[in-house]
Amino acid sequence: MAVSDQPVAQFWLMKSEPDEVSIDHLAAAPNVPFPWFGVRNYQARNFMRDAMRVGDLAFFYHSGCAEPGIAGVCRIASAPYPDATQFDAVNPYFDPKSKADSPRWLLRDVMFVQKTRYLPLTELRACPELANMRLLARGNRLSITPVTAEEWQFITMELLV
Template sequence: MAYWLFKTEPDELSIDDLAAEPERSFLWDGVRNYQARNFLRDLVQLGDQVFIYHSSCKPPGIAGIASISRAAYPDPSQFKPDSPYFDAKSNPQTPRWVAVDVKFEQKFAQFLTLDKLKKIGTLDQMPLVRKGNRLSVMPVTEQEWRTILSLTALSNQD
């Protein structure tokens, strides 16, 4: 099993949306960066654990955990002309983009803001906290995963 961080805008798909239907799998689509696509296509596997990170909001941060309930398959939005993720150069025989399905696991009692994460010295090599990293899908090491989970435990004791 591997660990990941997926960025989402909360008005697109939030941890609350996932939590509202905990038995349902949700389509994770619209990834249009080649490196993020390659992670989804080549490395993300069924059962992997994912931090759900709310971006493009004030403040941004990690809201909870999901798991991968379906590994990579062609992103259906790339073929729909009315979709903001439509790609005229992609076709069903050779799709460019992939999607995965995610399922709710846990909502954190306290939102872990990016500012708080940046102050944790053991996370200083994590791509999320380094300047210039805008990937919507990024790997998380087991040590980073455990550190972040320990922060949620501390938050629950406050």
């Protein structure tokens, strides 16, 4: 494969509530793939199913906490596959309309890359360079969003140093 034919890396931001799964959970088992379960939004599911690739990098974002923010980096480690929580009637992510032969919800495994300094949402909002970042869009509640190469570069080279 010629260099120009190689796919360009994609970047993502993946939200998790730290009391459910935090960057520390991944850091505790750095070489173990972790299933990113519980995504129940079609657009976020479609990003995982159609746009993510094994090897892509993602900011691990703590949400639903006193101070939301970026806590680390993880790597996409698997192709999409059915999220088993959709079939478990006692699981909060159970979906009675989803069937084993045609699952609605998928997940991907992620692996720990690094824990970073905690980068709070307020600090991200203060950067004009990130004005168009999907995370910062009014009303955005998606648990998975793409991050442009420029946003990734700015955050990793300017804010996380």
